[in-house]
Amino acid sequence: GQQLNQSPQSMFIQEGEDVSMNCTSSSIFNTWLWYKQDPGEGPVLLIALYKAGELTSNGRLTAQFGITRKDSFLNISASIPSDVGIYFCAGSKTSYDKVIFGPGTSLSVIP
Amino acid sequence: DAGVIQSPRHEVTEMGQEVTLRCKPISGHNSLFWYRQTMMRGLELLIYFNNNVPIDDSGMPEDRFSAKMPNASFSTLKIQPSEPRDSAVYFCASSTGGGNTIYFGEGSWLTVV
Numbered sequence: 001g002q003q004l005n006q007s008p009q010s011m012f013i014q015e016g017e018d019v020s021m022n023c024t025s026s027s028i029f030n031t032w033l034w035y036k037q038d039p040g041e042g043p044v045l046l047i048a049l050y051k052a053g054e055l056t057s058n059g060r061l062t063a064q065f066g067i068t069r070k071d072s073f074l075n076i077s078a079s080i081p082s083d084v085g086i087y088f089c090a091g092s093k094t095s096y097d098k099v100i101f102g103p104g105t106s107l108s109v110i111p
Numbered sequence: 112d113a114g115v116i117q118s119p120r121h122e123v124t125e126m127g128q129e130v131t132l133r134c135k136p137i138s139g140h141n142s143l144f145w146y147r148q149t150m151m152r153g154l155e156l157l158i159y160f161n162n163n164v165p166i167d168d169s170g171m172p173e174d175r176f177s178a179k180m181p182n183a184s185f186s187t188l189k190i191q192p193s194e195p196r197d198s199a200v201y202f203c204a205s206s207t208g209g210g211n212t213i214y215f216g217e218g219s220w221l222t223v224v
Contacts, residue, residue: 033212042115042202042215043154088154090213097181098167099144099206100153 004102006089012108021074021105023089030073033090034063035098042090043101047074079109112192113137115216123222132219135184136205143211145178145188146202154202160186161166163210193223 005024013019035043047058049065051074052100053089056063062075078088084106116135124130125219134176145157156169163180171178175194180186190197200220 031211035215042204042217045212045214048212098156098159100156101146103153 004089004091004100006087006102006105007104008105009103010108011107012110013079015079015081015111017079017107019079019083019107020073021087021107022071022073023084023091023102024071025091028069028093029093030069031092032063033078034061034072034074035088035090035101036084037088037104048088049079063085076107079107081090081109081111083107084109115203115205115214117201117216117219119219120217121220121222124193124224126223127192129189130193130197130221130223132188132201132203132221134186134188134203134216135216136186136203138184140205140207141183141215142206142208142213143180143186144204144206145186146204146215148200148202148218149197149198154210156189182209189199193221195223198222 033048034046036046037043047056047063052065052069054065055066060077064073086106088104089102090099091098118133136141138211141162143160147155147157154155157170159166160180202215202218204213204215
């Protein structure tokens with residue numbers, strides 16, 4: 001079945017550093033979504049991507065929809081302690097298809 | 112605007128008991144999803160409704176699990192009988208269309224002892 005892979009699985013970085021993570025799929029997706037989950041909460045949408053090659057920013061976050069439609073990237077610049085959490089990528093093939101999630105990248109920021 | 116509302120927030124129950132989780136999607140959203148999150152398996156899609164009709168229930172683990180959506184503003188996920196391995200966080204989410212941005216509730220934390 002459909003499966004998303006995320007790397008790295010976990011990251012420990014120093015406050016102020018930039019972060020890069022990615023998500024890959026064996027299938028083509030037409031929508032890529034990036035979510036962040038804080039402990040004890042539900043995932044919250046960070047960025048949504050709808051077109052191959054699209055580059056979208058949300059504050060210090062930037063995400064890209066890969067040209068092949070089989071991958072997506074999320075970058076966080078100048079990390080701060082509140083960036084700590086689990087980052088999930090998610091994708092769907094069509095506007096009417098289900099959304100599946102990757103296993104997540106756990107981010108820890110050392111002050 | 113109210114987001115996705117789930118209840119109960121936490122539940123501890125004994126093995127063999129029936130568990131009913133409830134969800135109120137965001138008004139105007141016509142797609143509703145139930146996900147289960149565990150450390151071992153991450154976020155798994157259990158079932159997906161569109162316009163109150165189940166579209167894909169291939170993720171429902173077994174016959175002990177059932178989900179209903181009697182109207183556009185309410186859905187339930189029922190486990191009967193519950194087992195310790197059902198312990199997880201169950202999230203409900205909604206969207207304006209299956210592949211569009213989905214919004215999550217805060218989750219129902221289930222512990223079966």
